[in-house]
Amino acid sequence: MTQTLGIAAGSVEVVPTTETALPDLLGRWTKQAVRPCAWLASAALLVLFLGYRDLPLIDLPQHVSQISTWIHWNDPMFRGQSMLEVNTRTPYVLVEYLARWLTPAIGTLNALKLLAWIGVVGNMLTISKLARKLGHDPAFALLGLLTALGYSFYFGFISFVFTTPLVLVCVLAGIAHAEKPDLRRGALLTALLFALLVAHGFAFAIAVATVGLTLTIDRAVHFRREPGRVLRRFAPLLIAVTVAAIWIGRDHTLHKPIAATVLDIGLQRVFGLPALILGVGGSPDYLAIAFACGVMLACEIGLYQRNAKGSVPKARYALLAVSIAGYLLLPLQLPSTGCLHERLVPFLLPGLMLAIPPVREQDRPRRLALFRGLCLVLTVGWVAVLGLRLSSLNRETADFHAMEQLMPPEQRIRPLIFDSAPKAFPGNPAFLHFPAYFVAEHGGTVAYSLAVFPHMVIRYRAGVTPPLEFGREWEPKQFDAARELSSFDYVLVHAGRDPASLFAKAPSVVTPDAHVGKWWGYRVTHAATARAAL
Secondary structure, three states, rough: OOEEEEEEEEEEEEEOOOHHHHHHHHHHHHHHHHHHHHHHHHHHHHHHHHHOOOOOOOOHHHHHHHHHHHHHOOOOOOHHHHHHHEEEOOOOOOHHHHHHHHHHHHHHHHHHHHHHHHHHHHHHHHHHHHHHHHHOOOHHHHHHHHOOOOOOHHHHHHHHHHHHHHHHHHHHHHHHHHHOHHHHHHHHHHHHHHHHHHHHHHHHHHHHHHHHHHHHOOOOOOOOOOOHHHHHHHHHHHHHHHHEEEEEHHOHHHHOOOOOOEEOOOOOHHOOHHHHHHHOOOOOHHHHHHHHHHHHHHHHHHHHHOOOOOOOOHHHHHHHHHHHHHHHHOOOEEOOEOOOOHHHHHHHHHHHHHHHHOOOOOOOHHHHHHHHHHHHHHHHHHHHHHHHHHHHHHHHHHHHHHHHOOOOOOOEEEEEEOOOOOOOOOOOOOOOOOOOHHHHHHEEOOOOHHHHOOOOOEEEEOOOOOOOOOHHHHHHHHHHHHHHHHHHOEEEEEOOOOHHHHHHHOOOOEEEEEEOOOOOEEEEEEEHHHOOOO
């Protein structure tokens, strides 16, 4: 570091040169810009979420349909109630209740979008609190905002996005309880675990695994010499797990298999990580992957130290260990649920922050200035990209909403979504469940519904066979008109060309009804209905 000496009033004054003044100035400016940028980005996301009609969240239409069916349970327009039941004993009920409560004020769709936004911003705030607690740079909050806009967000796992910050709060409470077990900390930890239990079952499992590992690997506990302390230490976890086992175990339907177990475990998960940080990991979204690599680079700059000063308690490695192990080893599909390992990606950042000592400002001022600058650029850039993409998406979805107005109400709809990814979001099959929007507003039923999952608030009754086999909604080319059309009144197709050839072997009369852009509608007239009309 170069310095010059200046004589002033008989004393020696150290005058910084441009070589040192510029990095110091950049360091101060970037540090001051972090908080305003975080709040402006959060406000911009809220405007985008509520300002645009449609978001690229794959399951969002299905959640809208679930809550609409729940609200209109006794309305004959919603023809599927005879096959369905309301299930409030599920560990996924909190967000559904909140959305239903908000619906009269802002509508179901906006309620769900608002809850998703709360989850994203909540993740940012929790990461910010974690950074302050551990001594990490405040710019990690910006990375918390970005990593919340990944796989779970785009897939429309609203409950999981909303619950992600609660998992981190629960982990912090578990660490505090491990350091000094007492009644107050234990009661707080138990309350947080109960909140997770009614919010999201898988989030509850992540928290239980992390807190359990945190409490176990602390060597300060002597299991044989201090049994009373051991009991006091593990009591919150034991209470929560026992209540969960009783509550969930009594409902045998929750364990009903709907698909075969698929492992798909291998190194492809390591190479596929960047595609999940800001996307769904489908066909390459090169821009999202580039930004995700920027996020990973920022983490390396903000965390890596060749000779780190200080150490962290071993118990703080728990979240990172659970996240890595879950991401690498969880099956792709279990008999009653799927998409598990991808949901652990947002926990890698706080896991690293807990496991790695902070970079101190006095030791690495230039490195931290670069880190903050990169976080600012990534955040502003990705929010801008998201805004441009949402504008393009909603121009494309205008055709669907025009098509809605032309379709007859209260139909049993068989969707065939050949072109599932909008141009604005490559690889994201956002159109897959769009027909559920029609059912939510105009009644009827749609062939595929989240009701097939036994843990949903609105689910199929025991013994009911869903109109469409699980997984068939992803395979429109496997459509068999001769076998399937007897169960439906209307076929809604999204394709780049006229799909009339699909009905060549149809046993029923299939007639074109409406066509807007890539959306094609066909009425199905069954033989009995045709005879009655005569």
